[in-house]
Amino acid sequence: MAKVAVLKVAKRGYDVRTANPKDLTIDSTKNQFKVHRGGSGVISFEAKTAGNSYQGHSVDVVHNLGYQPAFLLFMKRPDGKVRLSPYLGTGSTGPTNVSSGVARVDDNTLRFYFYVWDLFLDAYNAFNVEYKYFIFVDPNKNVWSS
Amino acid sequence: MSGVPNIKVARSGYDTRTASNQNLALGTEFTILKIARIKRATADGSVPHGLSYTPMSLFLRELSSSPKQIGYALTSPLLDSNNSVDSSNINFEKVATGDSAVIAVLFADPFGSEDVFRPNFDGRPVLKTGDNRFDSRYDSLKVFSSGTLTLNVPEWTSSAGVVTNTVSTSVSHNLNYVPLFAPFIPAQTSLTAYYQWYWQWHNRSTWATSTEYLFDDYVEYPNSSGTFYVSLQHHTSSSSTEPGVGASWGNYWILSETLTGFPGAPGNIPDRDIDLNSLEDVKIVYGGVSAFVDETVYIYATTTQLVIKYVRTDTQAFGYSTFPARTVNLGYTIFYNRVDEEFNLLE
DSSP states (O other), rough: OOOOOEEEETTTSOOOOTTOOEEEEEEEEEEOOOEEEEEEEEEEOOBTTTTTOOOOEEEEOOOOOOOOOEEEEEEEEETEEEEEESSOOSSHHHHHHHHEEEEETTEEEEEEEEEETTTOOOOOEEEEEEEEEEEEEEEESSSSOO | OTTTTOOOOEEETTTTTOOOGGGGGEEETBBBBOEEEEEEEEEEEEEEEEEEEEEEEEEEEEEEEEEEOOOEEOTTTTTOOOEEEEESSSEEOOOOTHHHHEEEEEEEEEEOOOOOOOOEEETOOBBBTTTOOOBSSSSSOEEEEEEEEEEEEEOHHHHHTTTTTEEEEEOOOOOOOOOOEESSOOEEEEHHHHHHHHHHHEEEEEEOOTOOOOOTOOSSTTTTTSOOEEEEEEEEOGGGGTTTTTTTTGGTTEEGGTTTTTTTTTTOOOSOOEEGGGGGOOOOOOOOOOEEEEEEEEEESSEEEEEEEEEEEEEEEBBBOOEOEEEEEEEEEEEEEEEESSSETTT
């Protein structure tokens, strides 16, 4: 087998020449998950009265990969806390009840949902949620490995 | 991106100059998520993460410490956890009852537009790009293996004194530690509850033309007829896709009778192969849960395996129940990254 140049970086405290793959931060002999597309945005929820509190918003992200990619979606609620989606809020007001979910529309589009799902909440004022996503080059199934 | 130096490495057998992005091992033109820290907590509380901005994170449940069983936490105060990060802390909230710990995987990547924190690595060489995409001081997700794991669940009927049935399967990794894996779906999901909520989300009332329908959306058509159709694929409706009538309706809809229990008995799990990867898109519409029978799936890693465990429970409130046979599929990726050992690359 011909010699092949490799690129490896070890975690601090480890010798790159002998480190286990788990202790390498970068290893070109392995498939590193790579982000195809990342993005962020803000969703504005309008004020609602008690008993009329459902509202939903969606964002389509066209990635045009032609297959189902792995992805991560994060949501920041008005309390400043960031959580991974899907997130299921169960509070009694819109800002604490707001939830997120995803649909794989087809092989080229992901749809992110942000919604207040309970019709019977207290009234709430307008608020915003922020989101950030990463869509990987790597598919969600049958990824290559060395 | 022309004019910008880029390091690319293709997988073995592929030419870096021509390989598709999917067949690259590494490329500095891509953002590589930067794992900065693994932190384990055995009780609720907040731990300073050491960054001056709000980062992103994954949380995992340690279902058992001996033997180690670790899977992802679904973020919901209703269910198993409510963990989060903010501008100062990793917030471990509501360690699930019976779990031995929660584990946070903290990324250095900011939620906002801040620069990635640059730790001092004592003058050691660093490979990084100036735009926060790539930094070799942080750990990356490195694929160990990938494939599809299938669990064939046979029909089972409860009997006197036997209210629970467990079936499982696994794939070996033999890394001798617990690795991260994908998909990032909950370690524990009641499919009985999930599908009840799922069908409520996908209830589109009656059919209409020029309307977008997603996979699994369902309509009652004609209206109030008691006849239901389930969407087979994403489409925008037209006269040719009108359920039961249009020239090509069979390509887009299936009569509900062919899906056992759907949708007349909300909560029923469809009589088809269950794709666990679809649990990435959990969406809830308010509704109760059938409490008398339950089918729950567990997905977790151990020091040697990735496991699917399928547990069926019958309260026997209405006699002995028969649970149908099912085929459960999980497209998985196991990473080299170890999750059952703390580290902190921010220090």
